[in-house]
Amino acid sequence: MQTKKPEHAPQTQFAVADNCLLVGGIPLPRVVHRAGATPLYAYDRALLSARVQVLKQVCPTELRINYSLKANPYPALVQHMASLVDGFDVASSAEMQTALSTGIDAGHISFTGPGKTDAELRQAIAAGVMIHVESTNELRRIDQLSRELGYLAQVMLRINPDFELKSSGLKMAGGAKQFGIDVEQIPAVLKALADMTIQCVGFHIYAGSQNLNAAAINETLTKSCELAISLAQIAIGAQRHWVRRINLGGGFGIPYFPGDTPLDIAAIGQHLQDCVAKLQKTIPHVETEIELGRYLVGEAGIYVTRVIDKKFSRGQCFLVTDGGMNHHLAASGNLGQVIRKNYPVIVGNKVKVESEQPASVVGPLCTPLDLLADQMPLSHAEVGDFIVVFQSGAYGASASPANFLSRPAAVEVLV
Ligand SMILES: Cc1ncc(COP(=O)(O)O)c(C=O)c1O
The missing domain is CATH 2.40.37.10 (Lyase, Ornithine Decarboxylase; Chain A, domain 1)
Incomplete structure (x- = not known):
């Protein structure tokens, strides 16, 4: 044959x-x-650990690395990841409970995604989970629920920027999108926040998924940093909110098909060193983070x-x-x-x-x-x-x- x-x-x-x-x-x-x-x-537990270790070696030590449970919410795997990463990103009540059950600090669990129900928002507010706000209407609902419950909601505004992540398998920013609040609307949202029972601590920008092109990821990271800095300046200038957390997203891909080449993670790590340094210089005491799913767990299974x-x-x-x-x-x-x-x-x-x-x-x-x-x-x-x-x-x-x-x-x- x-x-x-x-x-x-x-x-x-x-x-x-x-x-x-x-x-x-x-x-x-x-x-x-x-x-x-x-x-x-x-x-494979050892492969999961090795992947996080490689990433930590190239990234700035101050950058928090969060794991997105949507990639794989299997509880034993999530428990193992809890010992390796700095936080979790969840997209549902069930994922939130899995994340909370690991014992990780609730403030380092973020809840992202359109279509969060009131019940889910109540749970997140009560738990002290960071809510990534996807729309102005969702922000108003969080305010209302926070008042009803008597707990201060912790939020970050998810921004839909005016740029997209090039070469990405899935584009989730730029243009008209169901994700995040359009950047043009942010100044008005920051004003509205002044009358709300909400603690807004920063911005989240997530542009896309499954990208193997380090140059495209770095270009988006640069633009995301510039955007975060300009929005933080508006917020801090108005003395309304103390911006202390910036989430730069991720989108790091893995090779699946013939011709796919693994991501040049060293180049991204090097660039993240510059990005984090710039953010820290411009926004005092800022915490920086990224959130990754596939890159952390995809090749270990x-x-x-x-x-x-x-x-x-x-x-x-x-x-x-x-x-x-x-x-x-x-x-x-x-x-x-x-x-x-x-x-x-x-x-x-x-x-x-x-x-x-x-x-x-x-x-x-x-x-x-x-x-x-x-x-x-x-x-x-x-x-x-x-x-x-x-x-x-x-x-x-x-x-x-x-x-x-x-x-x-x-x-x-x-x-
Ligand atoms: C907001 C958000 N964060 C993180 C992820 C995880 O993406 P990936 O598994 O490609 O790293 C996604 C994927 O869709 C997402 O929408």
Whole structure:
């Protein structure tokens, strides 16, 4: 059989022994036995720690690094992250409770996102969680709820700037957006704050997600700093509010597809040194922070699914697995991909073999969209083997339609 060139560089963050992938030093079949079942998500504790360490090495020591739970809210992983990062960003009541349960200081949990309900806002105010305000109406509701409860709400204004994050997988700023308050409206909002029962401590600018272009990220960081400084000057000049916290967002991406190159994190760290120094020079006693999801956890996780059936249709090999897009929507290409590309996929218990064969890995759902690998060169797999999808630590289990076809949820383990 003709062998195609591998479509992906080998993923080197997970070690291999006896032709078998290791998670946290444990051979994959043993991890599966320990978890009790496939399909499963396995997250490697040591890889999570190593990633935060690398980031801390290049970033200024004063910069707080927050973890965004939306990337992966699995409680054991969040608990592990609590020992590594400086704060959390949450997007729902459930994420807020997970974050609070770790024991991290509530003032270093931020609550971001449009559509916060009154009940969620009440919880955040009562807990002392920092609310990132997304609209002038939301600000008025927070004021009202804060008065009713008798607790002072802590907020930062999320700004929708007049620039966007170039080369970004998802653009979340610039132009008309559901996120944040348009920068033009901020002077009026700062005036209105004077009559409110709200402590506004700063600004939050989040421009986009999944960006592998360090120059584009740095350009946005520069613009965000300049914007934060000019808004702080308006606020401080009017002596209405003491701006003491600036959140510069993030958007750091990870490589998924052939041709993707890892982010030049050293270049970003170097630039952040300048940004933080500038902010500290201009805004006395300012605290600076960034919030990252995918970059911190994405490469530390794999999705594992077992081959249930192997069939040939008109010359093409299909490996039918016990899980698919119901657990891993992103790998199936249905979470925002315009043109479907294969995630890095291997046969986890047969990492290297002499010959590979092109095969499609399809899940158990009754839709052609349930595709984890489309005619990829894979080690010769049989029923019972384990298919591994790399780069699955972020936007995996919680970003997938787990109830579709009423199939069981994936198991999650931190190893
Ligand atoms: C406000 C906010 N913060 C943080 C994130 C996390 O992004 P990422 O996982 O790309 O780092 C997002 C993602 O959409 C976001 O909207």
